Amino acid sequence: MASPDGKSLPPTGLKQKLAAALPKGAQFTLYHVSSPPTRCPAIFSAPPDSKPERTYCESHFCSFAIETSKDSRKVLVFAIEVLVYSTANLTTLFVSKADSSGYLHFLELPKGTTSPLKTISTTIISYLAETRQRPSIRLVVSLFARAQDQYLFPGSIENHGKHVLSDRGLVKWWCEVLDPVVRRNTTESHNGDTPVSRAEAAGANTSQAYLIVPGFDKYETISFFPSSVKAEKPGEKRWISSHPLRDISNHPNAPPRCLIPHFPDDPKARFLAELDDEIPEGPASQTSDSPSKRGNSGQWRSVRTLEQFWETIAFRQECSSGRLVGFIWVVFTPKHMSARSLGVRPESSQTSAISVSPTDDGDGSALPTPTASQSAPTLPRTPPEPQRSASTIVIPISPGVSSPNSPRTTTEIPSSQSSLATQKSSSSTKSRKLKGPIIPRQPRIKSAKNSTRHTQPMYSRYYLWPSQSRGQVVLDENDYKRVNDLLLGLDFSEQEVAHNSTRRWLDEVGVAARVTQPWGEIIIGEKELAQAEKHVPSATNSLNMGLIKRKRKSITEDKGVIAQKPDDAGRMLASTSIRKKPKPKGHRDQMTMQAT
Numbered sequence: 001m002a003s004p005d006g007k008s009l010p011p012t013g014l015k016q017k018l019a020a021a022l023p024k025g026a027q028f029t030l031y032h033v034s035s036p037p038t039r040c041p042a043i044f045s046a047p048p049d050s051k052p053e054r055t056y057c058e059s060h061f062c063s064f065a066i067e068t069s070k071d072s073r074k075v076l077v078f079a080i081e082v083l084v085y086s087t088a089n090l091t092t093l094f095v096s097k098a099d100s101s102g103y104l105h106f107l108e109l110p111k112g113t114t115s116p117l118k119t120i121s122t123t124i125i126s127y128l129a130e131t132r133q134r135p136s137i138r139l140v141v142s143l144f145a146r147a148q149d150q151y152l153f154p155g156s157i158e159n160h161g162k163h164v165l166s167d168r169g170l171v172k173w174w175c176e177v178l179d180p181v182v183r184r185n186t187t188e189s190h191n192g193d194t195p196v197s198r199a200e201a202a203g204a205n206t207s208q209a210y211l212i213v214p215g216f217d218k219y220e221t222i223s224f225f226p227s228s229v230k231a232e233k234p235g236e237k238r239w240i241s242s243h244p245l246r247d248i249s250n251h252p253n254a255p256p257r258c259l260i261p262h263f264p265d266d267p268k269a270r271f272l273a274e275l276d277d278e279i280p281e282g283p284a285s286q287t288s289d290s291p292s293k294r295g296n297s298g299q300w301r302s303v304r305t306l307e308q309f310w311e312t313i314a315f316r317q318e319c320s321s322g323r324l325v326g327f328i329w330v331v332f333t334p335k336h337m338s339a340r341s342l343g344v345r346p347e348s349s350q351t352s353a354i355s356v357s358p359t360d361d362g363d364g365s366a367l368p369t370p371t372a373s374q375s376a377p378t379l380p381r382t383p384p385e386p387q388r389s390a391s392t393i394v395i396p397i398s399p400g401v402s403s404p405n406s407p408r409t410t411t412e413i414p415s416s417q418s419s420l421a422t423q424k425s426s427s428s429t430k431s432r433k434l435k436g437p438i439i440p441r442q443p444r445i446k447s448a449k450n451s452t453r454h455t456q457p458m459y460s461r462y463y464l465w466p467s468q469s470r471g472q473v474v475l476d477e478n479d480y481k482r483v484n485d486l487l488l489g490l491d492f493s494e495q496e497v498a499h500n501s502t503r504r505w506l507d508e509v510g511v512a513a514r515v516t517q518p519w520g521e522i523i524i525g526e527k528e529l530a531q532a533e534k535h536v537p538s539a540t541n542s543l544n545m546g547l548i549k550r551k552r553k554s555i556t557e558d559k560g561v562i563a564q565k566p567d568d569a570g571r572m573l574a575s576t577s578i579r580k581k582p583k584p585k586g587h588r589d590q591m592t593m594q595a596t
Helices: 013-021 116-131 167-182 198-203 218-224 227-231 269-276 306-313 418-431 477-487 495-513 566-571 585-595
Strands: 027-034 038-040 055-067 074-086 090-100 138-145 206-212 326-333 354-360 366-370 392-396 410-414 521-524
Touching: 013 027, 013 116, 013 521, 027 477, 027 495, 055 116, 055 477, 074 116, 074 495, 090 116, 116 138, 116 167, 138 167, 167 206, 167 218, 167 326, 206 218, 477 495
Parallel strands: 090 138
Antiparallel strands: 027 055, 027 521, 038 055, 055 074, 074 090, 138 326, 206 326, 354 366, 392 410
């Protein structure tokens, strides 16, 4: 991996985690592009008469390539994008997009091997959740599963090697991807005495997964849960058919519109925009476009509760056009939550840090007393100044008049003369003219476009941006969007075209980051295959010959005749019960004439 100045950078921790999770011998090349935390619109609407929370967004785009030929030409096989939204009270990891190009079969993995795409997705989400977890701040992983032919690789649907999951299969697939992320911590009902994992021992976090499929009740939603839920105890369920929107909100009693987040490319975004139009306008003096500042309660007219919102969205075109959509959340709650994360509003740092307490000052009046945590430093006591009338102004005498060792003295002049002194000082300032030679100022040239990663702090009240978890290439917001838009304009329908598109995209990212050397990290899998994965049973099941029971013959050896079974007696008709149909008389006479 190379930096813009040409120096090699140490490998990130993500490389080691991916190598430990991928099957042994599988070789990928990781291209990790990220952007620094940038101020963005809030994902939660502000309650009435409140300001939106300050929100920062950090983007991560991880793509993986493999070699498909002997000349070391690479082609992208998988990509995933994760957006990290951070506020002072909450960190949200939103899985924006994930897609494959269909060329993974060139890797020639053994039959029965677990899909590496599922392993890669689990590792990336788990790694970002670990590195973005702040002390005493809740973290949420959020995504919605919606099946489409292609998301990030245009034309890949024409590739016969691409397998597109159905809507039900995609929801189950994402539940299986997030299940190991949920189980790295204990459940909320655990007593916490036994350390479950290293993350729990360090931060004592609890995790809980939630799933909502619009149009399905709770019992029908259970069918989408991963198979590991069958071994759970009744009181320690990892997956719940519900939503955590009230729990993660800073204002749980706010209107429903303030509890539902807004994400890019969100199927419920259009529905939320239509519901916001139902909010009545406030007084004429308030011309703000935000519904939270129109002087009303912020309530929708048609939808009054969150439960009604999820019931109504099931009939929307986004969720009822023949394909179902799944909304998934994973909530990580620290053991020691801060008051701000629990919805308790602390005192603002901009307000006065003085609390009034009844302190006796001799005359029975109460004086304000500063708090212990915000007390000011002790200053030397100075004698009180004599009281002056409102018509006098104090002007200090120039230090040049007195000796250097003498204290600073002041003189009092009437207020009528103060305006005259002010006019003289302003006129003398205007009459000053610049003198001397003119020295030209040299232009200031920016060193690099992505210099923000060197000047932006790593830690802030609103976000956490550790250096070891950043991308190999860090671009600003505009360049990041430009290279992503370029990928959406390429073609991956055929192998030769996909090779050219991969090379062009990698070159454009290198130009945007001013990287002169080939970039990317080679990852070789180290995980041994399990015994069950090595010996895969054949498709046809052969029966053991000892289990086959042949039918006995019904021919007796002594008489050589067929023995009549008991059931045959009931099937045979007696000879007396057979009745022949009489022939007509004319037919008999005709036969006699023909015979003669």
